[in-house]
Amino acid sequence: MESGNTIVKKWLWLAYPGVVVLLIGFSWQWLVAGPDQIWQKIAVKQQKVTSQQMEASNLRQKLAVLRSQDVNNLQSQLGFLELVVPTDNKVAALLALSRQAAGESVTINGYKGATGGGLTLSLRLADLTVLKDMLLRLQQTVPLLVVKSVKLSGETAEVGLEVAWKPAKAVEAEADRPLPVLTGVVEQLQQKLASYTTSVVGVATTSGETTKADPFSE
């Protein structure tokens, strides 16, 4: 009969797989399953790192674009854009441009203030063709004019006009928002509007406000 000690020694080889099973069993929660499993954490962290890398890449691009910008050039572009669509109602420009558009073929009999800050022109002209030509000229001006109404009756006409204007919107820098792409946009507009008639009277406003020297200042 074998002693207990000998029997234990004979079964001892099973301790090794036993320890392996125990090791896996105890660390299973940490590695494979359970709420704290590392593989899930790795997947989440990987996603986070990838999205942060994308953010960093966007920021690098944004920084490069910002460094390539010339503030003086932007100011002059804004000057041009505010000449095309002013930030206030430039009635004086409206008067000047309508006189220019009338030319020799149309007589302006009078001006009447219209609701919304516009004007109604009373005109004397030969016919619809002359009126059409004048309207075409009115729509090719800087600042832009908006024709609100047209009424022709015989040789007299009334044309309701407004200067296209819109107050400046408060805009703030936002580091994490992508920059708008401006490449060539203003140049295209400048090209498009190159043939437009420009009013020499562009500074008078209905409110009498003066234009800010630095349009970007707060």
Added chain:
Amino acid sequence: MINLLPDTKNIITNWMRYKGVVGVISSFVLGGYILAAAGSAGWWLFLTRQDEAVKAEIESLTSQIIDLKGTETAVRVVDERVGVVNSFLTGQADPTVLMTQVLGQTFEGIKISGWTWKSDKKVAVATVETTDVQAIETFRQKIKGSKVINLIRTAEGLWKAEIQL
């Protein structure tokens, strides 16, 4: 007499046959498990380092962008204004479109004596005069979508029609 005690020697001998296989499998499992655990821990450490590095880079880039706040505001202001100009250039109703349509055709015996147009309605009403009422119908037929909304005969014998275009 029946011996109910287990035959220990036989059981041990039977199990001993699997000793080698169990040992090899255990080693493979343990090796694989350790590799996976070490790999995961290493990957986790690598990601943590990357996370810290990219966070630091974002902070640095953000602070540099904030330093250029003035330029960014300028770009956004210009962009906003470009939108305003474009909306005026493309969004306004053109009063000359219908005029061009009418003036581009010849209407015998018809005189266009009036024209009414409003930007919000985008339709025009032409007043035409003629001595021949058939000319009004010809006019209406030539201008697609037009309709006579008013027709009167004056004391002088003229036909006067308002035609919506």
